[in-house]
Amino acid sequence: MAEEKRIxxxxxxxxxxxxxxxxxxxxxxxxNWRNERPIIDYDKCVGCMICWxxxxxxxxxxxxxxxxxxxxxxxxxxICVEECPVDAxxxxxxxx
Amino acid sequence: xxxVLMGNHALSEGAVLSRVQxxxxxxxxxxxxxxxxxxxxxxxxTLNAKFVKVESEHSAMAACIGAxxxxxxxxxxxxxxxxxLMHEVLHWAVGARLPIVMGNINRAMAPPWTIWTxxxxxxxxxxxxxxxxxCQNNQEVLDAVILSYKVSEQVLxxxxxxxxxxxxxxxxxxxxxxxxxxxDKYLPPYNNPYRMDVDDPHTFGGLTGPDWYFELRYNIEQxxxxxxxxxxxxxxLYGEYFGxxxxxxxxxxxxxxxxIFVAVATVASTARVVVDEMRKxxxxxxxxxxxxxxxxxxxDVRSALGNAKKVVVMDRNISFGAGGIFYQEVKSAMYGxxxxxxxxxxxxxxxxxxxxPSHIREMIEYAYKHDEPEKxxxxxxxxx
Numbered sequence: 103m104a105e106e107k108r109i110x111x112x113x114x115x116x117x118x119x120x121x122x123x124x125x126x127x128x129x130x131x132x133x134n135w136r137n138e139r140p141i142i143d144y145d146k147c148v149g150c151m152i153c154w155x156x157x158x159x160x161x162x163x164x165x166x167x168x169x170x171x172x173x174x175x176x177x178x179x180x181i182c183v184e185e186c187p188v189d190a191x192x193x194x195x196x197x198x
Numbered sequence: 199x200x201x202v203l204m205g206n207h208a209l210s211e212g213a214v215l216s217r218v219q220x221x222x223x224x225x226x227x228x229x230x231x232x233x234x235x236x237x238x239x240x241x242x243x244t245l246n247a248k249f250v251k252v253e254s255e256h257s258a259m260a261a262c263i264g265a266x267x268x269x270x271x272x273x274x275x276x277x278x279x280x281x282x283l284m285h286e287v288l289h290w291a292v293g294a295r296l297p298i299v300m301g302n303i304n305r306a307m308a309p310p311w312t313i314w315t316x317x318x319x320x321x322x323x324x325x326x327x328x329x330x331x332x333c334q335n336n337q338e339v340l341d342a343v344i345l346s347y348k349v350s351e352q353v354l355x356x357x358x359x360x361x362x363x364x365x366x367x368x369x370x371x372x373x374x375x376x377x378x379x380x381x382d383k384y385l386p387p388y389n390n391p392y393r394m395d396v397d398d399p400h401t402f403g404g405l406t407g408p409d410w411y412f413e414l415r416y417n418i419e420q421x422x423x424x425x426x427x428x429x430x431x432x433x434x435l436y437g438e439y440f441g442x443x444x445x446x447x448x449x450x451x452x453x454x455x456x457x458i459f460v461a462v463a464t465v466a467s468t469a470r471v472v473v474d475e476m477r478k479x480x481x482x483x484x485x486x487x488x489x490x491x492x493x494x495x496x497x498d499v500r501s502a503l504g505n506a507k508k509v510v511v512m513d514r515n516i517s518f519g520a521g522g523i524f525y526q527e528v529k530s531a532m533y534g535x536x537x538x539x540x541x542x543x544x545x546x547x548x549x550x551x552x553x554x555p556s557h558i559r560e561m562i563e564y565a566y567k568h569d570e571p572e573k574x575x576x577x578x579x580x581x582x
Contacts, residue, residue: 114413119295119354119421120392121414123401130401 127175133161136178138193140171146190153182153191203373205366206231208336209275209301209359211373212343214245215381216299219270222250222261224280227313228363229303232275255280259287259300266296267402269393271347275301277363278319279308285323288356292327292418294403297350297388299343300328301359303367304463304514306549314550315363317462317515321523327418329357329425330492332462336371338489341442344376348385348432353425355418363550365464376440384439422493429490446495448487449502451477455484457565458503458539460511460528462488465553469512472558483562488524499531508565509539512558514547521545521575542571546578553579 111117123130142153147168154162154169161176162169171182183191203211209232213221221240223233239245248265252258255276262272276284281302291298306316320330331346333339339361346357361367394402406414429446437443448466451473452458459469466487476483486502488495503509509532513522520526525543532538544561547553561578 111410111413114416114420117410117413117417118392119417121293121403121406122392123404127399127401130404132405 131174133173133175133177136173136176136196138178138180139173139196140176140178140180140182140191140193142169142171143190143192144168146188148188148190150187152185152187156181156185199375199377200372201375202370203336203340204231204368204370205333205336205339205361206303206368207235208339208373209343209361210235210239211375212340213273213299214239215340215376215378216271216273216344216347216385217382217387218245218247218273220248220250220262220265220272221274222252222258222265222272223274223276224252224255224258226255226277226280228305228367229275229277229280229301231367232301232303236273255283256287259284259291259298262298262300263287263291263294263296266291266298266390267294267394269388269390269395271388272296272298273300274298275303277303278305281319281323282307285326288323288326288328290403291356293414295354295392295418295421296356297347297354298356299346299350299359300356301339301343301361303361303363305363312549313363315365315514316548316550317360317513317523320358320360321515321517323358324492324523327355327422328492329355329422329490331357331359331490332488333359333361333366334464334467334487336366336369337373337442339366340373340375341436341440341444344381344385345432345436345444347388348436349425349428351388351390352428352432353421355421355425360463362464374440374442380439384436426490426493426495429493444489445498446488446490447498447502448489449498450485450487452484452486452502452506454482455506456482457508457510457562458484458486458506459558459562460486460488460503460509460524462491462524463514465512465514465547465558468553468555469558472555472562475555476559476562481566494527494531496531499528500535503528503532503539504535504537506539509541510544510561510565511541512544512546512553512561514553516545516548516575540565540570542568542576543574544576544578551579
């Protein structure tokens with residue numbers, strides 16, 4: 103595992119020649135531009151994992167047989183909300 | 199050892215000697231024999247490389263990009279419409295800093311369908327960030343492949359080797375073949391520390407905002423600047439290894455010349471004969487041939503043309519609405535210099551129309567007869 107540290111650049115000369123992350127995606131968080139935050143209502147969730155299957159950014163993982171949203175990477179596209187067969191996922195405006 | 203090779207096979211043999219590892223290409227006249235020979239060599243085991251068959255030139259370049267990103271030495275070749283179809287991914291190869299080498303056989307753009315030579319295809323890719331070299335004979339074509347990998351892999355920019363359709367691609371010439379063990383010493387295996395590696399994963403080419411995109415572009419231009427010295431250094435070293443030295447430009451009898459003819463590729467080798475003839479008649483004529491066009495060799499062009507009274511630039515290409523592209527570039531290089539020469543821009547030979555010694559003489563004599571160009575584009579040989 104690479105060191106869990108965000109590398110900070112200051113000038114052009116610090117950059118690698120290729121446009122590439124110096125760390126793993128585990129340190130390169132990409133969920134900061136989400137407008138809508140999906141939230142799972144676990145009272146309604148039946149654990150069918152359809153949201154996990156449909157998430158295009160692999161931002162839903164499974165814990166104790168239930169889906170969990172990883173907000174470090176979720177872009178708020180709303181596909182999970184649309185696909186949930188029991189309407190267990192709703193959204194809230196980000197920053198509220 | 200000497201072999202009689204067509205220009206296309208000189209490209210293939212250069213790729214073989216460079217020990218390319220991945221070749222992805224789509225056939226197009228006049229490029230076809232380049233990859234035909236390479237596919238045969240892959241099939242019979244004389245070349246240990248993966249030959250990837252693709253459905254288009256866009257995919258050919260995409261496959262080379264993938265291969266190069268994974269650390270392999272990648273090669274392709276194309277012409278005209280095929281090169282145009284690659285346009286989007288040509289930018290990608292540069293932005294991703296991948297030292298791919300590609301042969302482009304200059305073929306005029308359609309419509310109408312045509313297969314003869316013209317530089318508009320390669321020059322339309324001028325601003326992608328690919329380095330470009332223009333070859334004057336088949337020996338140079340073979341040497342350019344080895345040399346291009348050597349330079350590209352140091353500055354992490356791709357190189358396009360350009361040769362004239364038919365005048366080189368299908369013309370057989372004697373080519374001195376460098377020995378493989380000497381090439382191996384000159385060109386060690388490609389070792390890219392930034393390659394895609396499952397044991398050390400990174401994100402490549404991911405979304406970059408205004409905070410860093412600018413700097414990445416600055417770095418590409420820095421690499422282009424550095425590349426001028428690397429071409430000179432490696433071109434000289436190539437001479438030590440193989441007896442043929444290369445430089446950014448080739449200035450022939452320019453020192454005391456009053457009129458200098460500027461051209462690239464095979465036209466330049468024809469012009470050398472005319473320069474010698476006119477010298478015998480007492481006319482102080484010289485020839486400047488650009489070998490490397492990107493990065494543009496500003497300093498070398500200025501020092502070669504700096505003492506001339508008149509310069510004649512011949513373009514086998516046209517940027518519609520502006521004129522010959524080499525003419526524009528040479529003019530901008532000379533602009534504002536002390537004793538700036540009068541520069542004439544001649545467009546001729548489009549679509550593979552022959553340019554003979556008598557045509558070149560006519561172009562040079564035009565400069566003798568006129569104090570200044572009558573117009574921005576001087577058309578020669580067109581039926582109007």
